[in-house]
Amino acid sequence: MSSPSVIIVGSGLVGAATALALHQVGVKSTMYDQVNPMEVIMRGDAIEFGESGGAVSIQAGGLRVLRTLGLLEECFAAGTPLPYVTWAKIDGSKPIVGDSKVGNKKAGETDPALQVPLQILRSTLHTILMRACHKVGIKTLVGKKLLDVKQEDDTVTATFADGTTATGNLLIGADGIHSTTRRKVFGEDLVAKYMGEMGHIGVVNIKEHNITIKETEKTAFFIDRDKKYLAATFQVSDDIAAVNITTFGDAESQDQSYRPVTDLPKHAGRLADLLKSLGTPPHLEQMMRCSFRLSSYGIYDLPDLESYHKGRVILIGDAAHGMVPSAGIGLLTGLEDVGTLRACSNNFLTKRLEQGFGIVLQNPRRSWYDCCKSIA
Known part of the structure; x- marks a missing residue:
């Protein structure tokens, strides 16, 4: 029986990380975006999404996801460790200096490799993620402006402005604070x-x-x-x-x-x-x-949502829980979404292998989909 297929709307940082995470556990996905990030990357230019001109600070939760994706060393090589964080008055006086390693140890992080945060340009991180997607053959279809989403019992279909459609077992809206997925599936009034x-x-x-x-x-x-x-x-x-x-x-x-x-x-x-x-x-x-x-x-x-899933659609990252874009707080929560989704998928697929295609897989695609809803 074929593996589940996933539509990912958005090829930003969280969308690309999601595609990599699903690929690792054997779930096929395709990203759909209005722009062509790979074209930009191959030209050697910086990708510009959101506040991408600046830097993001990635704490232990996000670092753990990057390590799971096999990208932690490459990211640290392209960025820099963040040993301290300082808060001061506007003129620089009365500084309060926080030691990142000490703070994270007190917060309960026991892994020394994750106790010092990473600081990296957002555009550099995006380039690393998209290159990794390209390397393993994850497709990004461009010029795809989402117009509508329709759900059936076992499938979900996205319709794009160019007249094309995409059908899968799950649709993940990773299309940011101005998410079309959120409006079309959860309510037109849910605008930022x-x-x-x-x-x-x-x-x-x-x-x-x-x-x-x-x-x-x-x-x-x-x-x-x-x-x-x-x-x-x-x-x-x-x-x-x-x-x-x-x-x-x-x-x-x-x-x-x-x-x-x-x-x-x-x-x-x-x-x-x-x-x-x-x-x-x-x-x-x-x-x-x-x-x-x-x-x-x-x-x-962003208006609050009681749930980040509806039917066969899941929202992650800023599409679900918009955060003030300060030093990568929104990215960190999005990466934690990715880690949770990967764990849910991996746990289900491992259970499927252990128990065979009988008990667990009476309706395999629905079972996997139900498992993925845990992220919401």
């Missing part, structure tokens, strides 16, 4: 609400511009509680770092692709002036002014 706040992330070659970041400030947050401003720095290698600043009162962008800004000097200069006016440490202003790439993203509030 813009909160009037924008984040702006500049990526800079600190070595080229002689910018020095303290060891304790490779990840640092500078906060003005009265004016409600937050600035941050994220160093991902000896050469590359990112700087982030939030602004308020900006109109919601009609372009949700979050590509890098086109007029870089104008926007980087405006944000650098803002950092200076807020009294941030001088290197933050310099980092923003010298950025070679600048991406902006909106902050949204």
Whole structure:
């Protein structure tokens, strides 16, 4: 009897990780996306999804998933360990420095390899994941804008704007905060609400511009509680770092692709002036002014869902539980979704091998699907 087949809507970080996890346990999946990430990767360019211009910090739960996927060493080689996290006032005064290893040990993490978080450019991590998918033959079909989802007893079918359809035993919506899957399956009213706040992330070659970041400030947050401003720095290698600043009162962008800004000097200069006016440490202003790439993203509030599955559809990552895109918190929860889905699939398929095709597999596809619902 053939293995279950899965439709994955979205080939971002969580979508790609999901495809790899399912492949490891023998479940065939295909990713569908509006853009072609492999084309971008093969050109040697950075993939730009969401706040992808910046860095993400991956804690023990996410590191464990990356290790399971066989990518942990490659990710650490492309990023940097994060031994400290610092919180300070907007001008850098009154710093509170947290030791990551000590904190994670106290939180109960016993594996030394996972006690120090990883900091990596989001676009670099995406490239690693997509290359791994390509290597094992996982397909990504592009130009696929989701229009509708229809469910039958044993199958689910996705219809795309180009007139094509895809049918499988399970559909996983990994299509982000503005998930079409969520609206079409769970309710058209379940749209993300813009909160009037924008984040702006500049990526800079600190070595080229002689910018020095303290060891304790490779990840640092500078906060003005009265004016409600937050600035941050994220160093991902000896050469590359990112700087982030939030602004308020900006109109919601009609372009949700979050590509890098086109007029870089104008926007980087405006944000650098803002950092200076807020009294941030001088290197933050310099980092923003010298950025070679600048991406902006909106902050949204996502309506709560009682369940992340409905019929043969599961939501994961930001499509399910949107998080404020700060240092990769949303990615971390998405990776934990992936780890849970992989465990559910593996447990079922292992049980199937042990007990044969009789008792467990009276309806094998439905049984596997029921097992996968545990993620929700």
